[in-house]
Amino acid sequence: MDNCSPKEAAARGALETFKDLISRSLVAGVGTGTTVKEFISVASELLRGKRVLSSSLSTSLELSSRGVDVVSYPAERRTVDLYIDGADEVTADGHMIKGRGGALLGEKILAYFSRVNIFIVGEDKLVGRLGSKGPLPIEVVPEAYPLVSEELSSLGFKAVAREGSGKVGPLISDLRGMIVDVYTGPIERPEDLEATLKRIPGVVETGLFLGMADYIVVGKEGCNYEVLRFTRKTKAHFM
């Protein structure tokens, strides 16, 4: 490989390592973000002709611009063979924070229903504890936001409705939830936090992806990469 950034190294490394698996997959899910964009650019030829499910509108547009047709979620009972995505923070035991790109719900649905999950990250995403680098994104039913935010504050968390992306007002995801950033600081027990947040009515999903990775490809300086293997804990029962 010639010179490339850690995220490019992760994308190329995933293609090199999993080329056979990707070729054999009939239904592939694709996540969101700049690392995924790198992957689409190197793997578009392989993705063409597959049933590709997209986690967000931005990924659908990226895929179509490269001649990859996106299909809607299957109506019949059919699993996703393979899912590939980036992440915002990754720990040594394979837990992740996702959603800083605002697509966590679409991403979690595809990751949960996929047989094999591959995440690709630059080494700058590795952390000792989740929540060390930034807030935890969650997706909230817009109407419930004032109540959810009060509840989060009474639990000791500052929660801020994300704004921006060229729009005045809160960021609404492609699946119509409000993206809210929860300032947790470094998270000591991510499973407990996940359970606490999911107990609040109006919280649709959180950006904690715990036990969802089969592989994480970590891209490094100098176009190097490392493939980490994990035992997946969270997957659909019918797979």
Ligand code: 5RP
């Ligand atoms: C979007 C995500 C992205 O996967 C995450 O933000 C990583 O993005 P990037 O590859 O641009 O750093 O979770 O909701």
